[in-house]
Amino acid sequence: MRIEILCTGDEILTGKTVNTNYGHIARRLVEVDLGVHWGTTVGDDRPALLTAFRQAAARAEVVIVNGGLGPTVDDLSQEVAAEAAGVPLVLHEPWLARMEAFYAKRNRPMPPNNRKQAMLPDGAEFIDNPIGTACGFAVTIDGARFYFTPGVPREMRRMLDEQIIPRLLAKEGRARVTRLKRFHSFGIGESRADDMLAGIEAMAPANAVKLGFQAHYPQLETKLAARAADTAGLEAILAPMEAEVRRRLGNFIVAEDDQTLEGVVLEALGSGTLAVAETLTGGGIAARLVQGPGAETRFRRGVVARDLAQLGAACGVAVAVITPEAAAQVAAGLRESSGASHALAVLVALEEGNDAGGRICLGVADATGTVSREARLIGNRDWVRLGAAELGLDVLRRRLLGLPVEERVDFERR
Amino acid sequence: MRIEILCTGDEILTGKTVNTNYGHIARRLVEVDLGVHWGTTVGDDRPALLTAFRQAAARAEVVIVNGGLGPTVDDLSQEVAAEAAGVPLVLHEPWLARMEAFYAKRNRPMPPNNRKQAMLPDGAEFIDNPIGTACGFAVTIDGARFYFTPGVPREMRRMLDEQIIPRLLAKEGRARVTRLKRFHSFGIGESRADDMLAGIEAMAPANAVKLGFQAHYPQLETKLAARAADTAGLEAILAPMEAEVRRRLGNFIVAEDDQTLEGVVLEALGSGTLAVAETLTGGGIAARLVQGPGAETRFRRGVVARDLAQLGAACGVAVAVITPEAAAQVAAGLRESSGASHALAVLVALEEGNDAGGRICLGVADATGTVSREARLIGNRDWVRLGAAELGLDVLRRRLLGLPVEERVDFERR
Numbered sequence: 002m003r004i005e006i007l008c009t010g011d012e013i014l015t016g017k018t019v020n021t022n023y024g025h026i027a028r029r030l031v032e033v034d035l036g037v038h039w040g041t042t043v044g045d046d047r048p049a050l051l052t053a054f055r056q057a058a059a060r061a062e063v064v065i066v067n068g069g070l071g072p073t074v075d076d077l078s079q080e081v082a083a084e085a086a087g088v089p090l091v092l093h094e095p096w097l098a099r100m101e102a103f104y105a106k107r108n109r110p111m112p113p114n115n116r117k118q119a120m121l122p123d124g125a126e127f128i129d130n131p132i133g134t135a136c137g138f139a140v141t142i143d144g145a146r147f148y149f150t151p152g153v154p155r156e157m158r159r160m161l162d163e164q165i166i167p168r169l170l171a172k173e174g175r176a177r178v179t180r181l182k183r184f185h186s187f188g189i190g191e192s193r194a195d196d197m198l199a200g201i202e203a204m205a206p207a208n209a210v211k212l213g214f215q216a217h218y219p220q221l222e223t224k225l226a227a228r229a230a231d232t233a234g235l236e237a238i239l240a241p242m243e244a245e246v247r248r249r250l251g252n253f254i255v256a257e258d259d260q261t262l263e264g265v266v267l268e269a270l271g272s273g274t275l276a277v278a279e280t281l282t283g284g285g286i287a288a289r290l291v292q293g294p295g296a297e298t299r300f301r302r303g304v305v306a307r308d309l310a311q312l313g314a315a316c317g318v319a320v321a322v323i324t325p326e327a328a329a330q331v332a333a334g335l336r337e338s339s340g341a342s343h344a345l346a347v348l349v350a351l352e353e354g355n356d357a358g359g360r361i362c363l364g365v366a367d368a369t370g371t372v373s374r375e376a377r378l379i380g381n382r383d384w385v386r387l388g389a390a391e392l393g394l395d396v397l398r399r400r401l402l403g404l405p406v407e408e409r410v411d412f413e414r415r
Numbered sequence: 416m417r418i419e420i421l422c423t424g425d426e427i428l429t430g431k432t433v434n435t436n437y438g439h440i441a442r443r444l445v446e447v448d449l450g451v452h453w454g455t456t457v458g459d460d461r462p463a464l465l466t467a468f469r470q471a472a473a474r475a476e477v478v479i480v481n482g483g484l485g486p487t488v489d490d491l492s493q494e495v496a497a498e499a500a501g502v503p504l505v506l507h508e509p510w511l512a513r514m515e516a517f518y519a520k521r522n523r524p525m526p527p528n529n530r531k532q533a534m535l536p537d538g539a540e541f542i543d544n545p546i547g548t549a550c551g552f553a554v555t556i557d558g559a560r561f562y563f564t565p566g567v568p569r570e571m572r573r574m575l576d577e578q579i580i581p582r583l584l585a586k587e588g589r590a591r592v593t594r595l596k597r598f599h600s601f602g603i604g605e606s607r608a609d610d611m612l613a614g615i616e617a618m619a620p621a622n623a624v625k626l627g628f629q630a631h632y633p634q635l636e637t638k639l640a641a642r643a644a645d646t647a648g649l650e651a652i653l654a655p656m657e658a659e660v661r662r663r664l665g666n667f668i669v670a671e672d673d674q675t676l677e678g679v680v681l682e683a684l685g686s687g688t689l690a691v692a693e694t695l696t697g698g699g700i701a702a703r704l705v706q707g708p709g710a711e712t713r714f715r716r717g718v719v720a721r722d723l724a725q726l727g728a729a730c731g732v733a734v735a736v737i738t739p740e741a742a743a744q745v746a747a748g749l750r751e752s753s754g755a756s757h758a759l760a761v762l763v764a765l766e767e768g769n770d771a772g773g774r775i776c777l778g779v780a781d782a783t784g785t786v787s788r789e790a791r792l793i794g795n796r797d798w799v800r801l802g803a804a805e806l807g808l809d810v811l812r813r814r815l816l817g818l819p820v821e822e823r824v825d826f827e828r829r
Binding site for chain 2: 043056298306
């Protein structure tokens with residue numbers, strides 16, 4: 002089935018707003034093995050929209066249109082869809098009632114403009130939007146099925162997952178229940194992860210699970226996109242595969258699904274508290290920890306200085322050279338002065354030369370003593386900074402979970 | 416002149432790589448008043464590319480193609496361009512020599528695959544790439560002029576600005592020298608800035624300067640896109656307008672062009688040093704300061720805690736409630752304990768209720784004493800956090816530059 006994505010709106014066309022919706026729709030289609038064949042962007046322009054609809058209909062069987070369902074005069078999707086389908090616009094009474102109820106609940110009168118959002122091409126298939134005033138709909142234009150979705154990202158995402166992808170899978174006579182299982186790892190590159198997971202798709206029935214990767218340095222996201230006839234079947238397929246991914250990627254998995262590494266660290270702390278000392282990462286580690294739930298009580302103190310002596314002074318210790326021992330000393334000093342149960346120190350020495358890399362010394366102090374580790378990352382300053390923050394949080398995670406703190410990561414050079 | 420942008424590549428089509436090139440090209444075209452009419456995305460697929468070229472040629476006079484100029488077999492732009500233009504591919508000897516020299520300079524042999532990058536459609540106009548191995552070129556297909564650019568963002572950006580936009584402006588018989596002057600402000604929204612700068616375009620000859628805005632909360636970017644026959648003419652047009660923008664936006668301008676607010680703060684410090692205490696912004700302010708040039712010596716210490724008593728303890732003062740006075744006390748304590756010449760404290764009290772907003776108390780301490788200020792921002796937690804970090808840096812900038820620290824910003828609610 003050839004599927005196209007058609008994004009509308011002047012803000013998107015002119016680059017004023019970054020079009021994140023396109024990438025999201027495309028990735029979701031690829032994840033459920035539907036794929037995407039073509040992308041088009043046009044402005045809020047009647048002739049351009051009409052041409053775009055007709056040309057897409059000639060190339061594809063399915064077109065997902067995003068945007069242009071708002072209440073203002075430059076929102077043209079319904080009108081142009083009706084024109085292209087050769088039908089009039091008609092009022093969709095149930096949606097008008099829903100919008101009126103939506104406003105009534107908020108004790109506001111519905112602006113008259115919103116009525117426009119309930120005008121759909123005659124004979125269109127209604128597609129629910131449980132969280133906004135722009136309903137979706139589907140019509141057939143020149144033999145291709147067009148699905149119209151709102152431009153607001155969270156409304157579009159929900160409609161895509163709950164309403165449109167199931168319809169497309171049903172259209173193909175395929176399993177209708179899908180799930181995307183995600184693992185976040187640190188320390189292995191995409192090609193090594195691919196090797197480590199070789200043959201894993203064969204654990205499931207043919208085409209039931211698709212393995213994919215997305216690298217967001219320093220993390221790698223490993224995705225299992227599964228589908229089955231029902232939820233029980235989905236569970237039965239995914240459970241052993243998830244266990245196998247965990248076994249093969251092992252300690253490198255730092256989080257799963259919506260978890261974050263920093264969230265896992267805060268949770269592993271339990272009733273403990275944490276203090277962090279940083280140099281080049283300059284608050285980057287603290288910034289990640291301090292936002293998580295429970296951070297108010299668990300994240301006790303963060304200290305930042307670019308100068309090592311300054312950092313030591315702020316932690317009550319005298320250190321002069323960046324070494325694993327100095328990192329352990331700073332962590333121990335900070336633990337003492339802050340009264341936290343755990344302290345992490347991440348010291349970075351940038352190497353001479355243009356974007357050469359950096360040497361990273363990590364120390365963790367807790368009630369049982371200190372551990373330290375050293376790593377060298379090659380790359381520019383930003384690369385080293387991001388890698389050092391990740392290494393720091395990962396060393397802490399490993400210490401808290403009783404895993405070996407030293408395990409070579411792919412980005413390291415010795 | 417109708418201009419289209421055509422982006423190629425499987426990674427872009429499937430959303431695996433976010434397509435930042437599209438937005439950049441579109442914005443630059445709009446800035447020089449050329450505009451953009453249509454965007455297309457296709458994969459590394461010969462029939463799709465050929466169709467895309469033909470359909471774009473039928474709709475537009477100019478098509479900017481991005482990507483597909485690499486050395487591998489899935490890079491198809493030259494081949495499909497030649498096919499669409501009905502000409503053979505021929506070796507561009509000077510580019511082959513340039514690539515060989517490029518590799519020789521790095522003491523590496525040129526991989527044989529790279530030869531492919533010097534094969535251009537017969538009769539194509541060569542477009543230089545001074546920083547990479549993918550040269551650009553232009554050909555005419557079905558009456559439309561196609562400009563081919565590399566997918567590597569910095570190579571594409573330079574080629575667009577230095578080679579392609581001047582050609583397009585010349586094609587329209589328009590002034591060929593362009594400049595984009597940018598002002599970064601904090602505290603005024605787009606519509607207010609638009610009002611404040613009303614009529615400013617009339618200071619220049621008709622159509623010589625285009626005023627534009629781009630909001631990246633919490634900052635607003637104000638852009639003057641100017642063009643003239645030569646550099647002297649450009650200066651003559653822009654100088655009085657720049658002065659007028661500075662006069663009208665006044666103290667709200669925090670930086671210009673490639674400057675950043677944090678860079679301006681570090682520079683204004685001169686030989687002074689800085690320490691920062693943060694709560695909800697949790698290292699976000701330190702993270703911005705610590706990366707700037709000169710931060711090694713000027714940024715002395717950052718302290719982060721979510722708990723106010725903890726933050727006070729780390730700065731050597733006892734504080735219990737978030738007030739402007741407490742912020743001044745923390746700043747003074749931190750200045751004292753760190754030995755820095757200047758200290759900033761940014762305390763944030765999130766308000767009760769779902770995403771209600773936050774009250775922000777700011778204090779700056781220097782050799783002359785302390786100043787403080789309070790602000791209330793409405794919005795969710797991230798919005799408050801970003802706004803608080805900006806307010807903190809801006810208060811410090813104002814103090815360092817001798818400007819009033821208290822001037823109402825548009826995001827504030829009282």
